[in-house]
Amino acid sequence: MADRGDVLQGTLDMLVLKALQLEPMHGWGITERIEQWSESVLQLGQGTLYPALYRLERQGLIRSEWKVTENNRRARYYSLTREGRRHFSDELAQWQRMSRAVNLVLEASLKG
């Protein structure tokens, strides 16, 4: 099943970390949050989300715990670790530099 607006390779991790920056969240919440922020352009495929979550946890960037939701259901909540926060700010800075550079190039060619 093709996802509308495939998340670029490598940026998924960053998006997940960003979503968790404010508060701990469960997997579905993360997809909702990203969809919402991206004005429905980015719809995460679960086939990518959960492997990514487990991978990030294995890398020690996030941790997880079971909590009870407002509707009294058990769900696994993910939150950033200290290392995850540092990693995110590094990645963010890098991304901003890159995207600015790409934008500069693209705009230059538009003018030309």
Place this chain on the structure above:
Amino acid sequence: MRHLTDAWQWMRSMMRRPSRERGLDEELQFHIDQQTEKYVRAGLSPADARRQAMLRFGGIVRVQEETRDQIRPALLDDSIRDVRFGARILWRAPGFTIAALATLAIGIGATAAIFSVTRTVLLEPLPYREPGRVVGIWETTQDGVTQNVIAPANFAEWRERSRTLEHLGMVGPAGLAAIVGGEPERLKGLQCSFDVFQALGVHPVIGRTYTYEEDYGGKDGVIILGHEYWQARLGGRPDVIGTALATEGGPRTILGVMPAGFTVAGQKADFFIPFAQTVEQLRAYSGRGSSYAVARLRDGVSFDQAATEMRTIFSQLEHDVPERNARRKVLVIPIQEQMVGDVRPGLLALMGAVGLVLLVSCVNVASLLLARSAAREREFGMRTAFGARRVRLVRQLLTESLVLATAGGLAGLLVAALCHRGLLALVGDRIPVPRIEQLRLDLPIVLFTMAVALATGLLFGVVPALVTTKQPNDTLRDGGRHSGSRRLHQVLRTLVVSEVAISLVLLAGAGLLLRSLIKLQNVDPGFRAGGVLTAEVDLPTTSYDTAHAEVAFHAALTRIAALPGVVSTAGASCQLVPYACIGTSFWRVDRAKPGSGERPSCQVRPVTPGFFRTMGIAQIAGRDFSEVDTADSTPVIVVSEELVRQQFPGENPLGRRLRVGFNHVSGREDVEWTIVGVVGNVRSSLDGPVRQTVFVPRSQRPGTGMTLFVRTAQDPDLLTRSVLDVVHHMESQAPVETRTLDTVVGNTIAQPRALSILVAVFGVVGLALAAIGVYGVMSYSVRERTQEIGVRIALGATGQSVVHLIVGQALRLVFVGVALGLGAAMLLARSLESLLYGVEPLDPWTFAGTALLLLTIATAAAYIPARRGIRMAPVDALRVN
């Protein structure tokens, strides 16, 4: 830090796997439920909402799998995936897989088969108590025979004087005619002193061995049976112990049965009997019997100490009794060495040969893998671009090789089992390879085979893996056709060169052995072996004395001569090969008697009249024996050309007289023998020297045993039945063994023949593998160059010239391989020296022939793909891109 976290996570995941995976299910379920609720809120019916949510989620199983991959330890998981992937890849390329598997199965199987023989024969300890402390004792002769039989009188002295050895006993061959179940039967066994069983430290499975009194007491009435004979002929009944076995020398009490597979230094025996001679009788024995000695090192004594002491004792004996011991020495040898000394060089040569076959197979599979992996360079380039590390790719390729090798190993076991059968059939009981019948495919061999297979897999896998994955980014950049190819071609060329070189070494070795075999087969034995049936007959000594026996044999020979199809017939005391009948010394009566140790030695062969004619031995001067030569007439002999050349140079030997060291029919040894004839030389072994020979009439040196020689114009095997009838008509209780003389002679060179055949087979296999290798590499190279070929042809080159170009390039590689191989073969040929007969290790004909053969085969192997290349070009050539 990261690694620690990884390790911690890994451990946690290992321990908490079940709960964690249950957690995953719950987590995914939660996700779907949330999504469903969202759709319901948006206005869908619950059923539709659920369906949409599931659809959106996309394959719950897939998500579970992929997520779990993140939980499980990556290394193990990757390996399993690699194995599956490797197996799939092999499955999809059956042509390649079959070629590679066949190559590996041959290489690995042959190695396993030969290794198991080596292990059984050379490496496994003998089934004796502390086998390393058992020694054999032999004498050497003045003409350089290193393992000669000992003088019983010397043995009596050793037994008394040695302080370093215990349980000194004699061992010698023994034949016995026995009546088992009313049938006469000829048994082959050993005479053993009673100490021999203690020296070896082996006890009978039932009953007992004989005592000092039953041996040195001088009365001969006991027997011990071999397990196999006891099983086969006496039904394995334990109640035969204590009963009497009727033998030619009278009844013998069966004392015991030795364990299954028991041999004395590899000599199988139906029975064991004592020498039954007192120490005084041994001391009085003037000549040499047919025995050697075994003994055990005393506790705390080293082998060297024992050997030194024995040498000291022997030099005293040489000084004290020069007529017996002048210019002789004693040889003490570990029993294992005595057993395998003869077969070791051959086995090691075979090990070397299979090792080379295995190497060629490795190189071959490596080049197959490499040529094939060229097609996969893009795949690897792609994967690298997507972030796969090189280590990961190398690991995957190695895993594929190991999958291949494991399959090859399993197939190799099958080949090894077949090889075993072939080997046993080839060796049969013609070659005395000790313990060959114990050959088996057991766990150690299976483990060895699989270890060889895995080592092979790494060996042939690592080069292609490293070459293929090197800088794959370049590959991607230019479409994967050219950049990798150059490096690949270099490696392929190296592989071709080494393959050619290795198979040349193999072929050169095989060539040397084959040439040596041909020389051996072409040795003129001095008689015509074809068309002769031989029958070894023993008359029971209980009912025949030698005079009666002569009469009976004469009658039998006359009857056989009258059989239809028989050209002529004669008898002799012994087979012509492989042993000298009686070995002794002699001297000219008209010269002063030479001192002890100075006398020339000869073999003495008692024969009936007509023997020379029947055997096709040339009568050079004088006459044959005839009916006028009787026990009472003048003692006469016929001598060989060699004896005349050495003793009567330039003289007429006829009428001269010799003293020869054996007893006349009268029992006297001081008889003067008159030379009445000269015949051509007869060899008693094909690879031995021509010895001086004395023929004596049977009537003047009779016996109760005779070998009948029957010459026929037809297939000698057809006469077997009627000859047996005649013999049994003469004496129904006489055991007979019939064989064609060709078989008798052939058996004497069975070992070099088996070795040459095996190495030649390995050589041909190596050559075939090398040819396949050259063919494969050239095919690949032509495919790669289709475009170039097309352009050349389009520009006016003839097909012929293009073929020349391609074959020429292949030949350059082959030349390099041949040159390297010749160098290596010359270095290694020396190690074959002891196995060669009449051929120099650096025989130029063999080397030139081998090189030529390889060049021819390699040219053919390169020519076929080249032809195909120009046929394909230019039509398809420009289409390749």
